[in-house]
Amino acid sequence: MLTLNQLTKAYSVGDPALRDVTFRVPRGQVVGLIGPSGAGKSTLIRCINRLVEPSSGAIYLDETDLTCLGSRELRRARRRIGMIFQEYALVERLTVMENVLSGRLGYVPFWRSFTRRFPGHDIENAYRLLDRVGLLAHADKRADALSGGQRQRVGIARALAQEPELLLVDEPTASLDPKTSRQIMRLITEICAERQLPAIVNIHDVPLAQQFVDRLVGLRAGQMVFDDTPDRLDEAMLTEIYGAEDWTAMDQEDDEPESSSDTQISLRLPGAAT
Amino acid sequence: MTANTAYPRRWKRPPQLVTTRRWRLTLPLLVVAYLVLALGSLEIDAGRVVEGLSRGARFIQGFLQPDFVSRWQDIRQGLIESLTMTLTATVVGVLISVPIGIGAARNLSPRPVYLVCRSIVAVSRSLQEIIIAIFLVAMFGFGPFAGFLTLAFASIGFVAKLLADDIEEASASQIEAIRATGASGLQLIHYAIQPQVMPRLIGLSLYRLDINFRESAVIGIVGAGGIGATLNTAIDRYEYDSAGAILLLVIAIVMLSEYGSSYLRKTLQ
Numbered sequence: 136m137l138t139l140n141q142l143t144k145a146y147s148v149g150d151p152a153l154r155d156v157t158f159r160v161p162r163g164q165v166v167g168l169i170g171p172s173g174a175g176k177s178t179l180i181r182c183i184n185r186l187v188e189p190s191s192g193a194i195y196l197d198e199t200d201l202t203c204l205g206s207r208e209l210r211r212a213r214r215r216i217g218m219i220f221q222e223y224a225l226v227e228r229l230t231v232m233e234n235v236l237s238g239r240l241g242y243v244p245f246w247r248s249f250t251r252r253f254p255g256h257d258i259e260n261a262y263r264l265l266d267r268v269g270l271l272a273h274a275d276k277r278a279d280a281l282s283g284g285q286r287q288r289v290g291i292a293r294a295l296a297q298e299p300e301l302l303l304v305d306e307p308t309a310s311l312d313p314k315t316s317r318q319i320m321r322l323i324t325e326i327c328a329e330r331q332l333p334a335i336v337n338i339h340d341v342p343l344a345q346q347f348v349d350r351l352v353g354l355r356a357g358q359m360v361f362d363d364t365p366d367r368l369d370e371a372m373l374t375e376i377y378g379a380e381d382w383t384a385m386d387q388e389d390d391e392p393e394s395s396s397d398t399q400i401s402l403r404l405p406g407a408a409t
Numbered sequence: 410m411t412a413n414t415a416y417p418r419r420w421k422r423p424p425q426l427v428t429t430r431r432w433r434l435t436l437p438l439l440v441v442a443y444l445v446l447a448l449g450s451l452e453i454d455a456g457r458v459v460e461g462l463s464r465g466a467r468f469i470q471g472f473l474q475p476d477f478v479s480r481w482q483d484i485r486q487g488l489i490e491s492l493t494m495t496l497t498a499t500v501v502g503v504l505i506s507v508p509i510g511i512g513a514a515r516n517l518s519p520r521p522v523y524l525v526c527r528s529i530v531a532v533s534r535s536l537q538e539i540i541i542a543i544f545l546v547a548m549f550g551f552g553p554f555a556g557f558l559t560l561a562f563a564s565i566g567f568v569a570k571l572l573a574d575d576i577e578e579a580s581a582s583q584i585e586a587i588r589a590t591g592a593s594g595l596q597l598i599h600y601a602i603q604p605q606v607m608p609r610l611i612g613l614s615l616y617r618l619d620i621n622f623r624e625s626a627v628i629g630i631v632g633a634g635g636i637g638a639t640l641n642t643a644i645d646r647y648e649y650d651s652a653g654a655i656l657l658l659v660i661a662i663v664m665l666s667e668y669g670s671s672y673l674r675k676t677l678q
Contacts, residue, residue: 184589214591224586228604237600241591248596290586297590 214241217294238296471649502564510572533566
């Protein structure tokens with residue numbers, strides 16, 4: 136379970152990026168984080184694994200307060216937190232397998248990672264994860280030889296290789312087409328359900344978020360202005376988060392993926408049944 | 410906006426650099442005046458030009474009939490010395506450059522380490538090879554050892570700076586992603602940085618090998634051994650035919666290594 140308590144991030148100039156954000160994510164729950172650009176979505180999830188240093192407040196992952204760890208303990212805490220990135224952030228000149236195994240870096244000594252001699256169970260697990268995301272045949276390809284959707288699935292496998300207790304997902308669908316976006320979101324939510332993982336998914340596509348997540352948190356200028364189930368997000372609330380706009384056109388887009396049943400079948404991923 | 414507003418029909422690009430009209434006129438005048446004065450102080454002398462041209466003709470005559478044979482022993486030894494110096498200096502220089510280059514990358518290193526490494530790079534780059542060679546020959550005596558040290562020192566500035574710049578341009582998101590897995594500093598460098606900069610580092614090392622061979626011919630003139638020393642001796646003895654042979658060999662080797670390294674770099678991408 137993840138608990139954020141009055142999390143605040145202030146930069147030396149300008150308005151604070153986050154102000155007193157407080158919420159709790161129980162096991163297995165997928166929280167969608169929505170809000171306009173610059174609302175602090177990225178800062179929030181980066182404060183949790185301290186790629187960005189929070190200014191004040193506390194972040195508890197189970198019993199550990201992540202905000203007051205020394206560098207060695209921080210590395211131990213980071214390996215418990217899987218992160219999936221916008222634009223995939225794979226190391227492009229490494230193979231798919233090396234990218235997945237890089238999720239184990241926090242667990243193995245330097246000489247093992249340097250000589251690529253990862254323990255047998257790590258390699259076995261990496262193959263299992265690649266099979267789960269449908270990329271078993273691509274293990275020895277270089278990461279930059281894959282398509283966008285495939286790369287993001289490698290990113291998911293890398294995060295899962297850490298055997299995380301929490302997933303942080305930063306705009307996973309930002310550069311993907313609508314169909315691939317839905318496949319990726321479905322894969323993430325299915326995996327979180329299988330492993331009872333809590334997750335925070337930072338996402339700008341509101342209809343997509345409503346379709347897949349259990350709960351939505353809305354940020355505006357660093358403050359929480361919404362925290363409820365996706366069906367409670369109405370036009371008034373959207374205006375509160377994003378500012379005034381005509382929101383009626385969005386519903387049609389929302390219905391589109393459900394409109395035909397054969398799309399649903401083709402969206403199923405290979406390996407999803409296992 | 411409204412139909413009867415009158416808009417101007419002329420437009421001129423506003424001055425971009427010097428905005429006051431007076432300075433726009435005086436600055437070019439000052440530059441021209443300085444140029445005229447400077448040319449006046451050079452003591453251009455037609456007589457010396459003519460004399461120099463006839464001496465140049467003798468050089469060319471010698472170079473057109475290169476003599477590889479009569480000084481072959483000296484040439485052979487000079488070439489071997491130069492090649493040894495070049496290869497050892499490049500390997501040692503690159504090995505030392507890698508940690509300094511990593512230290513001089515702003516996105517990886519803490520501020521004090523960054524400043525120290527950038528100063529090492531700056532010192533190495535600001536001193537020309539010949540100046541370093543003069544110092545080192547004075548310190549360690551004539552011969553290829555001084556040349557080896559010179560080239561290794563000069564390689565550090567070159568390779569470390571370009572490597573550091575390349576690391577600074579490496580994708581920040583890939584670094585962030587590896588950091589987020591809980592990787593240690595060494596693992597971060599090996600998994601996130603090394604794959605991104607390796608092709609460039611190999612390219613730089615091969616390029617530096619080229620440069621070092623060319624420089625080895627120059628620093629020999631101030632006593633640092635190698636083919637440069639042989640060339641200097643030949644010119645001092647007015648043996649322009651032997652000097653021509655040496656120059657031809659240097660050109661051939663530089664072209665060969667240029668061709669070889671560009672071929673290697675292409676296949677490595």
